[in-house]
Every structure is written in C-alpha cells, then in structure tokens.
Amino acid sequence: MSVPAGIKPDIARLPRRMPGRAPAFAAALIIGLLLAFSASGYHLFQYAQVLIYMIALIGLNLLTGFNGSISLGHGAFFAIGGYGAAILMAHLSVPWWLTLPIMAGLCFIAGFGFGMPALRLEGLYLALATFALAITMPGILNYKRFDAFTGGTSGLQVDKPKVPLHLPINQDQFLFLCCLAAALVMLFIAQNLVSGRVGRAMVALRDHPVAAQTMGINSAMVKATCFGIAALYAGVAGALDAALVGFVAPDSYSVFLSLSLLVGMVVGGLGSLWGMLAGAIFIEFVPNLADSFSDMFGESAKALPWAVYGVFLIAILLLAPHGIAGALRRLVTSVRDMMAKASSRPATELPAISVGNQPAEPNHRTTQGS
C-alpha cells in the first residue's frame, strides 16, 4: 500500500451519494452572505483566506484521502497558480477572473506532468519527491533569468480586482463573495467526482491496487489524473490568493505553506470534503491564537508561538485522531445511537446498531501491503 494504515480515512462512507447536500450548500451560502454584510473588511480578508485554503485542501484531500498518495509539495502548485495569475494580470493585463480557468488548466497539466513519472514512487518516496518540489519552488521563482517576469525577491505587485457593475458592495465584500462562490463550486465538483466512476477508481487503487488493476483500471493514468486535479485545485486557490493579497513573492510560497496544507488536511479529516473547512480555519486562525497566547508570557516570549501551535496540533490529533470531521461524525453517530437505544427499548430484542447509516467507528478495512 502506498499509505500507512494509520492515516487511512473512513472508506465506508466515501462513494455514497450524499442526501443532505442541497441543505448544506444553502446553509453555507446563507452564512456566507450574512458574514459578507456584517463582518469588517479585515475579517472578510481572513475569511476569504480560509475559503482559499479550503479549496487547496479539497484538492490535496482528493489526492491523499481518496487516492492514497502523499504530497508534501502542494504549496508549489499554489505558487504556480499565484505567480501565473499575477504575471497574467501585471504583464498581460488579463482580467483577474480569467486567470482562474487559465491557471486551473495550467496547473492540471503541470500536476499531470509531474505525477506521471513521480507516482511510480510509492508512499514516503513520493512524499520526498514532492517535498523536493516544494523546496525548489522559491528558488525557481527567484531565478535571475525570470526576473523580468517574476520581479525577483521583491516580488510582483498586482492591482486588486475592482468591484464590477457599480455593485453596492466594497472590495473586501466582493472578493470574499468571489472566494465563497469559488469554494462552493469547487466543493460541488469534488463531491461529484468522488461519488462517480473516477472516484471509485481512485479509492479502489488506494485500497487494493492489484485488484483494481485486474478490474481494468489504468493505475498510472488514474493516479496521474488525480495528481493533476489536486494541482488544479491548488492552482485555483493560488490564483485567488494572488488577487486577494495583491502581491506575490518567493517568500509567499515557502516550504512552510506545503506543510501547513498537510497539517490542515489532517486536522480537518482525511477523506472528508466539508472537513476541509475546519482544516482551513485551523491554518488561518491557530497561528494568530498561538501568537496572542504566547504574548501573555510577556514581550520576551516572542519565540513561543510555534510551541503553542504545536501544543494545539498535538491536542487536536490526540482528541480527534480522524480529524475534526471524524470527531463530528462520531459525535453524531453516538447521539443517534443513544436516541435509537432510547426509542428501541419497548421493542425488546432489536439491535440498536441498525439505526444510523454510518458506522460508529471508522471502518479500517485491512489491506495487504504491496
């Protein structure tokens, strides 16, 4: 197997059609609109960042949670999306919304191209190959010959998108709503993808590569496509981020970004698409929280934020080993079980377990290592 069993997500619920999809989307939309018209500009900027991270995390989760390949280099595709969009906007005057599909396509090709040879490596070897990508990316962006395009270490300034059509909203509200729309669309696409034929092939390859190939699934092609799609999501996120921040530089995309994305995905919950919202919130807000926590130790404690961050991370992984989504699912299931027990008491012999369409524990199917 390409992934250690410990981080295997809950397979049983993956290909299932999700009945509660429309209400969830409607609720997200309503909450988003409420936020857009009540929060301050600074907070909307943060919420937009959360949605951008969420898009990138969904892509990464398709790759890791559903296809079982680990990528430590997702920040590199985020960087390609960001720089590509910035260069298109700054040098070629491409309207910013057009950069999203362009960078989606370009990053898909880049991901597919990188995935084809790299995915012959399994597990940790693949992780190291993608890690190399993350490490070299700032160097490539810094490369002297590209300076005319990339602006070198000083980076590239981009004009932030203006509100179109004289809409009665400000720039922060507009950008937040754009990110909200993009996040919901990308989430919808991902849900369709994993509940369809491609998604089943991805999961089959993760769990039983030999059996899947016997069934006629083209392993190399599906894996590389999956890598390409993951890169596409990162590219869209990167392009949105460039428009939101209005600036790109090699230091915007350090190795740390890739590691943050991996942390966000694990915290959110492998194999859960909505869980990526929780992961994105973690990436965005916990460092700030850690900073203010460590400030309580006085001004000389400025080195502490990452220690506090580490404590948060360890606490979450101990309390919710399957991520925040896994913990919520468990909570819902145990509540249902309790309600079922209560209602089934009159009918004496009925087993409580048949109620609730999800298993109480994530179902780790044992797989033979290959």
Next chain:
Amino acid sequence: MISRRELLASGAAASVATGASLPALAANAPGVTATEIRIGQTMPYSGPASAYGIIGRTEVAYFKMLNEKGGINGRKIKLMSLDDGYSPPKAVEDIRRLVEQEKVAFIFQSLGTPSNAAIMKYLNNAKIPQLFVATGAAIFSDPKKFPWTMGFNPNYQAEAAIYAKHILANHPKAKIGVLYQNDDFGQDYLVGLKSVLTGDKAGMITKTVSYEVSEPTVDSQIVTLQGAGVDVMLFAATPKFGAQAVHKSFALGFKGVRYLSNVSAAFPILKAAGLDAAKGLLTAAYVKDTSDPALAKDPGYMEWAAFCNKYMDKNAIVDGNAAYGYAAAQTMAHVLKQCGNDLSRANILKQAQSLKDFTCATLLPGITLNTSPTNYSPIRALQIQDFDGAHWKSAGELIHS
C-alpha cells in the same frame, strides 16, 4: 478643541522646524489619544529570518523605557509588534489588523523586502506612513512613487558605490575581482560599483563571478578570482558565503585587499571563517561594533549597555541587530517629539521628512540622519572599517555615496 493661539503656535513651531510654509492642521491620526500613541509593525519572530526578531524586541523595550520616563510630550507609546513569519501574505493580514482593528497611527520598521513590498501599496493608498522600513532595497526610498514609505538602512547600491570610491582613492590601479550572489542583493552591488567605475575606470573590474544560494560552497569561484590575477577582491555575499569566501581567499594565500559586504561582517560570521583569515578585511559600517571593549567609555555605548541591562537580556549588548533596532527606535521617538501636539498622519510624515543631522547612540561617530521631501534615505554616508583580528576599527573619513 484647539484654541486659535495654540493652533498658531504649533503652526509656527512646525514652520520654524521645517522651514516650510504654515501647514494645515488636520485631525490627529487614529490611535492617538490624549495619553497614548499607538503604532504597529510586523516582524519575523518565526520562520527563516527569525534571527532579526531581536530588532522588534529591542524596539518594544525602547518604548517601554520611554514610557517609564513619562513618554513623549505626555503620551505613552504603544508599539504593537506582530509576527509575520517572513511571509508576505501574513504581513498583509497583520497590517490590515493593525490598521483596521487596532487603529494604529502608522507603521514603523516592518522588516524584510518582500513583506514591505506587499504592504506598500495598501498603506500608500490609505495615506498611512510606513516609516523607516528595515530593509536595504532601494524601492523604499522613492518619494515620487510612494510618498508615504520611507527607508532607513543605507541601500546596497550606495554601499557598493562607497567601496568603489574607496578603491579609487586608495588603489587607483587595482584590478578588481567581484564575487556576488546571483539575485537582487548581489546585482545591486554590481550596479553600485559600476555607477562609480564608469568611463575609462570601467575596465578596473577585471573579473566577476557569481554563485547561487543553493550552492554548497563558493571555493571554486574564489579560485577563479585568484587565477584571474586580481589584487582587490570584493565579496557581495550573504553570511554563509561571505565566511567561505574569506576563509578560502586566505587559504589560497591571497595578498591583496578584500572588501566584505556589511551584512556578512558580524563577529560570529568572521569567527566561523577564522579570525586569522578575516584579518585585514574592509567593510562599510554605520552601526557600532558593540562587542569592542574599546567602546567602554563611549557615552553612546554606556547608554546602550545601561538600557540592555535593565530592559533586555545581557547577551543583546553585543548583538548588532539589537543595536540597529535601538537606533531606529531612537529616530522614531525623535520624530514623534518633533510632532508636538499635531499628531496627524500628514504631520508625522512631514516630521519624518525633516530629520537634520540626527545622531543615534548606537551608530558610529559621524553618522548622521538627514531626510527631506525628496530624500527618503536617512543614512547616506558610511564608515570604512578594517578588521584587526578581533574587532572592527574605523579607518579614515566617512565616505558619502
């Protein structure tokens, strides 16, 4: 309410101080109350540049000391210093928090070229002063394009121009070999050298070799310079490569003159290269070498040491970055003092533009800070120093770029 007399008095004071016409008095900036001035900055307390975090800590401590002495014109200074981890998007988020949530009056000494570049447009659009940024890139001293952004460090081109002038004055027949880092930083040195060595002097640069930051060593580049028969070597290198270049040129028995970029001239770096190997090096400096016991009786040093003993940890005394932060904070305090009771953003900028021969306790004797509405580089002259095997010693007069 400001009375008519106060208005006239402060206006007259300002016009005397700046020699300009009577300024229009605007309302005080956000973050300014009768008892407090709130200012903000971002610092890389975490991440790849965290060694610079001590600059922010020194500045916070400096204002704490001032506040204990009663503040500036009766107001306490509250410096909010946030961690941006050297990440430009994080810096943008932090700056928006400082401006929109915490309502700071202005931004002081945010650190790093990319972080400052990321926030420059936002601050200029909102007409918020971005004062004394902690980077040597020339883009932050451009009053025509970014009137609300002002530099502090002498920029790299100016430093290189000073080396070129020193070479012309002392070794007019030299054959110069240059080792430079292949990025903005190293290229800036080449530009600065060539701006002085023009015309028939252009041929003095006989060999240039570059390296990438990803390379493990620069040994072969030094061998190439030595092989080209140069008698002056200039290392436009960051610390690790600077130390390697110093060590290798010594090991090869190079007998000529060696210049080392100021960013690599800190004592621990030279120690890594070998103090024998570093003997005779030249650099252009503006901050005092506070590890030098010869300074013990220097009043500026005594002020600095007393501050460190009370407000910092003792190791900070010999830290060049801390000494730098002290100088920047002193400059800022001076500007706020000059503002008097008019703490509008326009007046804060105006006073920052009006530095005249200001001196700092931790800057070398003779280094003065001067600004004007067209000059946003406060430090324009540097002191050539040579390394005697233990400490940097000033040699000769200040050189203006």
